Amino acid sequence: MIRIPLRPLARILKARDMGENPDAIENENIRRRHVEMEDRARTRAEGRILVLGAFFICAFTLVGGRMGMLATSMAAEPLASATGTTIVSQRVDIVDRKGRILATNFDTHSLYAQPPLMVDPVAAAKGLVAVFPDLDEARLIKDFTGKRKFVWVKKRISPEQKQMVHDIGDPGLLFGPREMRLYPNGRLAAHIMGGASFGKEGVHAAEVIGVAGVEKQFDGYLRDPANGDKPLQLSLDLTVQAATERVLFGGMKLMNAKGATAVVMNVHTGEVLASVSLPDFDPNDRPRAPTEGDPSDSPLFNRAVQGVYELGSVFKIFTAAQALDLGLVNPETIINIRGPLRWGKFSIKDYKYYGPELSVTEIIVKSSNIGTARLALQIGTKRQKAFMNDMGMLDPTPFEIVEAAGGKPLLPKNWSELSTMTISYGHGLSTSPMHLAAGYSAIANGGHYVSPTILKQNGPQYGPRLMSAQAAAQARVMLRKVVTEGTASFGEVPGYHVGGKTGSADKPKPRGGYYDNKVISTFAAIFPAHDPKYVVVVTLDEASVFTYGEERRTAGWTAVPVAAEMITRIAPLLGLRPSGAPQGSSGIVLTSQ
Amino acid sequence: MTEMVHGAIPDRGGDPILPKWWRTLDKWSMTFVLALFAIGLLLGLAASPPLAARNGFDPFHYVERQAVFGGAALVAMLLTSMMSPTLVRRLAVLGFVVAFVAMALLPFFGTDFGKGAMRWYSLGFASVQPSEFLKPGFVVVAAWMLAASQQINGPPGTLWSFILCTVIVAMLILQPDFGQAALVLFGWGVMYFIAGAPMLLLVLMAGLVVFGGTLAYSNSEHFARRIDGFLSAELDPTTQLGYATNAIREGGLFGVGVGEGQVKWSLPDAHTDFIVAVAAEEYGLVLVLIIIALYAGILVRSLYRLMRERDPFIRLAGIGLVAMFGVQAMINMGVAVRLLPAKGMTLPFVSYGGSSLIAGGIAIGMLLAFTRARPQGEIGDLLRGRR
Numbered sequence: 006m007i008r009i010p011l012r013p014l015a016r017i018l019k020a021r022d023m024g025e026n027p028d029a030i031e032n033e034n035i036r037r038r039h040v041e042m043e044d045r046a047r048t049r050a051e052g053r054i055l056v057l058g059a060f061f062i063c064a065f066t067l068v069g070g071r072m073g074m075l076a077t078s079m080a081a082e083p084l085a086s087a088t089g090t091t092i093v094s095q096r097v098d099i100v101d102r103k104g105r106i107l108a109t110n111f112d113t114h115s116l117y118a119q120p121p122l123m124v125d126p127v128a129a130a131k132g133l134v135a136v137f138p139d140l141d142e143a144r145l146i147k148d149f150t151g152k153r154k155f156v157w158v159k160k161r162i163s164p165e166q167k168q169m170v171h172d173i174g175d176p177g178l179l180f181g182p183r184e185m186r187l188y189p190n191g192r193l194a195a196h197i198m199g200g201a202s203f204g205k206e207g208v209h210a211a212e213v214i215g216v217a218g219v220e221k222q223f224d225g226y227l228r229d230p231a232n233g234d235k236p237l238q239l240s241l242d243l244t245v246q247a248a249t250e251r252v253l254f255g256g257m258k259l260m261n262a263k264g265a266t267a268v269v270m271n272v273h274t275g276e277v278l279a280s281v282s283l284p285d286f287d288p289n290d291r292p293r294a295p296t297e298g299d300p301s302d303s304p305l306f307n308r309a310v311q312g313v314y315e316l317g318s319v320f321k322i323f324t325a326a327q328a329l330d331l332g333l334v335n336p337e338t339i340i341n342i343r344g345p346l347r348w349g350k351f352s353i354k355d356y357k358y359y360g361p362e363l364s365v366t367e368i369i370v371k372s373s374n375i376g377t378a379r380l381a382l383q384i385g386t387k388r389q390k391a392f393m394n395d396m397g398m399l400d401p402t403p404f405e406i407v408e409a410a411g412g413k414p415l416l417p418k419n420w421s422e423l424s425t426m427t428i429s430y431g432h433g434l435s436t437s438p439m440h441l442a443a444g445y446s447a448i449a450n451g452g453h454y455v456s457p458t459i460l461k462q463n464g465p466q467y468g469p470r471l472m473s474a475q476a477a478a479q480a481r482v483m484l485r486k487v488v489t490e491g492t493a494s495f496g497e498v499p500g501y502h503v504g505g506k507t508g509s510a511d512k513p514k515p516r517g518g519y520y521d522n523k524v525i526s527t528f529a530a531i532f533p534a535h536d537p538k539y540v541v542v543v544t545l546d547e548a549s550v551f552t553y554g555e556e557r558r559t560a561g562w563t564a565v566p567v568a569a570e571m572i573t574r575i576a577p578l579l580g581l582r583p584s585g586a587p588q589g590s591s592g593i594v595l596t597s598q
Numbered sequence: 599m600t601e602m603v604h605g606a607i608p609d610r611g612g613d614p615i616l617p618k619w620w621r622t623l624d625k626w627s628m629t630f631v632l633a634l635f636a637i638g639l640l641l642g643l644a645a646s647p648p649l650a651a652r653n654g655f656d657p658f659h660y661v662e663r664q665a666v667f668g669g670a671a672l673v674a675m676l677l678t679s680m681m682s683p684t685l686v687r688r689l690a691v692l693g694f695v696v697a698f699v700a701m702a703l704l705p706f707f708g709t710d711f712g713k714g715a716m717r718w719y720s721l722g723f724a725s726v727q728p729s730e731f732l733k734p735g736f737v738v739v740a741a742w743m744l745a746a747s748q749q750i751n752g753p754p755g756t757l758w759s760f761i762l763c764t765v766i767v768a769m770l771i772l773q774p775d776f777g778q779a780a781l782v783l784f785g786w787g788v789m790y791f792i793a794g795a796p797m798l799l800l801v802l803m804a805g806l807v808v809f810g811g812t813l814a815y816s817n818s819e820h821f822a823r824r825i826d827g828f829l830s831a832e833l834d835p836t837t838q839l840g841y842a843t844n845a846i847r848e849g850g851l852f853g854v855g856v857g858e859g860q861v862k863w864s865l866p867d868a869h870t871d872f873i874v875a876v877a878a879e880e881y882g883l884v885l886v887l888i889i890i891a892l893y894a895g896i897l898v899r900s901l902y903r904l905m906r907e908r909d910p911f912i913r914l915a916g917i918g919l920v921a922m923f924g925v926q927a928m929i930n931m932g933v934a935v936r937l938l939p940a941k942g943m944t945l946p947f948v949s950y951g952g953s954s955l956i957a958g959g960i961a962i963g964m965l966l967a968f969t970r971a972r973p974q975g976e977i978g979d980l981l982r983g984r985r
Contacts, residue, residue, distance in 0.1 A: 035750065038750070039749075039750060040978075042750070043748075043908070044982075046793075047910075047913075049794050050792050050793075050794070050905070050910075050913060051905050053791055053792050053794075054792060054901055054904065054905045055905070057788060057791070057792070057917070057921065058897070058898060058901045061894070061897050061898075061901075061924050061925075062898070064928050064932075065890050065893065065894045065897075065928060067932075067937065068890060068928060068932050068935060068937060069887055069890045071935040071936075071937055072846065072878065072883060072886050072887070072890075072931070072935050073883055073887075075843060075846045075847055075935055076846055076847065076849060076850050076851060076878060076882065076886075077850070077851070077883075078847055
């Protein structure tokens with residue numbers, strides 16, 4: 006390109022000579038350059054617009070081609086759109102350890118109205134009130150004749166009710182499918198099942214969500230359509246659960262208790278075969294959570310895992326077992342139990358005077374607080390705390406229902422030597438009956454920790470070792486002696502060799518101190534004692550019974566007979582044969598009584 | 599004589615407005631736009647009754663609204679297309695200022711309709727999304743600046759327009775509305791490209807876009823989820839994309855039949871973002887290809903006419919408008935067929951939506967005004983030996 010100077014001197018001089026304005030030449034040059042520049046810009050723009058156009062053509066071709074490919078390919082899931090909105094997938098069934106149904110689904114219908122479609126709203130309302138007497142006729146008429154276009158009438162109706170509504174014959178009354186969760190066993194294992202309710206609701210379907218118990222804990226699994234044919238199998242045994250519940254209910258009434266709980270656990274696997282908390286409820290019609298009063302008095306409260314209590318003397322066997330394990334004592338070691346045992350301004354007393362000294366076995370059999378406290382002093386605070394921690398007594402149980410996390414043990418703020426002594430006989434540390442069952446399982450299975458579980462297991466699930474097999478065996482002998490010659494003499498079930506330990510703990514007042522006429526009575530039993538398979542923990546809340554001219558509240562008179570009856574009923578169900586204990590080999594000597 | 603031979607259409611001063619408008623208008627593009635609008639109404643009849651049922655309105659509530667807004671949009675389009683480019687520019691600059699202020703005040707007076715992004719003003723009977731109106735205004739203002747910078751001794755318009763673009767993009771990202779932000783950025787980029795961006799800079803900018811996308815991906819959960827959904831090879835049939843893909847498959851070549859489609863019941867955005875899935879299901883591939891052809895037709899015709907345009911401002915503004923229009927349609931349909939990650943963007947003129955429809959009408963009106971035939975100095979070209 007040849008650049009033309011904006012003010013070419015020769016032309017300007019000439020123009021001046023002619024008397025013209027030389028600026029015109031400059032302007033003319035500027036204009037020409039401008040035109041050239043615009044031409045250049047336009048040429049470049051033309052090329053680039055072509056590029057842009059090509060880009061768009063390619064992009065649209067790509068979209069169109071892809072659309073064509075998709076349209077001519079096979080639909081991956083024709084059903085999903087062919088049948089419209091599908092009903093929310095079936096919730097997985099829950100079965101017991103032998104495959105018997107605990108929770109399943111039931112197809113019902115919801116009833117709604119679309120007033121614009123109604124032929125005779127008033128007659129329809131009257132017809133509905135005839136079918137459902139709890140509906141308010143005036144209100145229905147108002148809804149049906151007003152401006153509303155959609156009215157829910159009933160969320161769940163039975164097939165019979167559906168037919169009756171059908172017979173009203175109004176096109177504005179419509180039904181939507183509703184899948185509902187059904188617990189065919191009613192109240193059985195209510196606290197374990199928890200319950201389910203509707204989540205998101207639409208006309209065509211409603212989502213069923215678990216609200217408590219295993220239904221909530223395993224909600225994700227139960228809702229996953231991929232698990233449709235794989236029911237959730239629990240460790241519960243329906244028959245054992247039923248027998249436990251029946252006996253416990255009878256016992257609770259007989260012993261005038263306001264609440265009761267029982268746990269049956271397999272000592273090798275930690276499987277819970279039955280877990281009862283009374284009073285209970287019907288998960289098919291789960292009551293609302295109480296808004297006032299003590300939540301622990303509500304039927305929804307699961308005493309077996311949520312209720313933490315000072316369980317009393319049942320803890321003594323842990324102290325004895327630890328002392329045996331550490332080699333501090335043997336079962337025959339004589340301990341001075343002269344009392345009261347003074348510690349600062351506190352003194353520890355026994356229920357009654359047992360003499361100046363007892364062997365370790367006799368301390369357990371007679372349930373001496375002073376003797377156990379002396380054992381605890383030998384063990385020491387640090388080792389006791391570690392042992393309790395290893396047994397899982399300081400944390401909520403890993404039991405797989407949502408409520409278990411609420412059963413957080415209450416620990417002393419400052420674990421002093423005094424605490425050590427009181428905890429040794431079950432005061433100052435509040436745990437749930439489930440914790441206790443896991444602890445007794447360790448003694449019963451030869452010293453292994455097992456974590457309580459609601460899911461069916463295959464074979465033993467031993468955790469870390471808590472004590473030597475020998476210490477566990479010696480502790481079992483003591484437990485057996487508690488039944489044969491100690492506080493739990495009502496616990497003997499012929500042929501099943503029950504061993505166990507009683508506990509009668511004064512109930513703490515909400516504002517500190519203890520009631521002197523309210524106790525939590527507990528019996529933790531293992532059976533058969535020479536080769537334990539199961540642990541049964543029975544706890545009665547405020548039980549008292551009038552026998553032999555006396556008001557009796559200790560566990561030996563209340564919880565123990567209930568547990569004995571329970572074992573009588575469930576041991577055959579569990580497949581245990583009644584038998585005589587093998588003589589000699591297990592070290593159990595049935596002394597004369 | 600020369601003019602008669604070479605087919606130039608002279609600008610006859612004092613011509614009556616309507617005949618002149620009709621004579622110089624790109625009638626094909628306008629026909630295509632009207633066809634798109636008609637298709638939009640047709641699909642609205644199919645796609646919006648479920649939404650109306652959910653919100654408790656008459657089944658065709660949204661179709662009626664669409665017709666009303668569409669009528670307004672068409673009037674706006676016709677009026678705008680009758681204006682001269684200079685008048686368009688003046689009004690657009692004013693409109694831009696108003697929309698810009700409105701958008702700046704969104705955080706104080708706006709509403710998010712519970713969708714998590716402050717984009718709307720609620721007027722009771724309707725809602726207004728200022729960013730929809732900002733887009734065409736911005737294109738005109740930026741084109742004006744870019745064109746001015748090409749003048750000898752012109753202002754540094756490129757820099758100005760870039761700063762303006764950055765501010766608007768930042769405001770949109772803060773809402774957050776990544777879709778509109780990307781559109782504005784894209785529109786400016788295309789205009790800058792046509793105005794003669796250096797090649798090196800173009801490469802650099804492409805890199806920047808990639809970098810920005812990565813940044814958004816790692817910092818915004820909203821954004822990351824959509825990208826992840828796109829990248830995962832397994833398509834969950836219960837996601838929006840899954841339903842859309844299934845619907846296209848169900849439709850096949852000729853569709854399942856009018857009113858027989860099911861996807862509209864499952865997709866919450868069937869009437870806006872996934873309208874093309876409804877089209878594909880009920881009317882089949884045929885209608886989708888027609889829709890694509892209509893958009894491509896508008897694009898090609900406008901680009902062709904703008905290629906011959908001599909005035910840099912008109913050229914740039916027209917290109918910016920048509921590019922935004924085209925890319926919006928492309929992204930919407932690209933999402934439905936899973937070529938692009940899910941991004942809420944309406945299909946211009948077809949999707950339901952008041953603001954987007956009226957703003958789209960104004961934008962297309964501007965485009966039609968810019969692509970009207972006018973003397974391009976063809977004689978001068980000939981005399982200077984240029985084509």
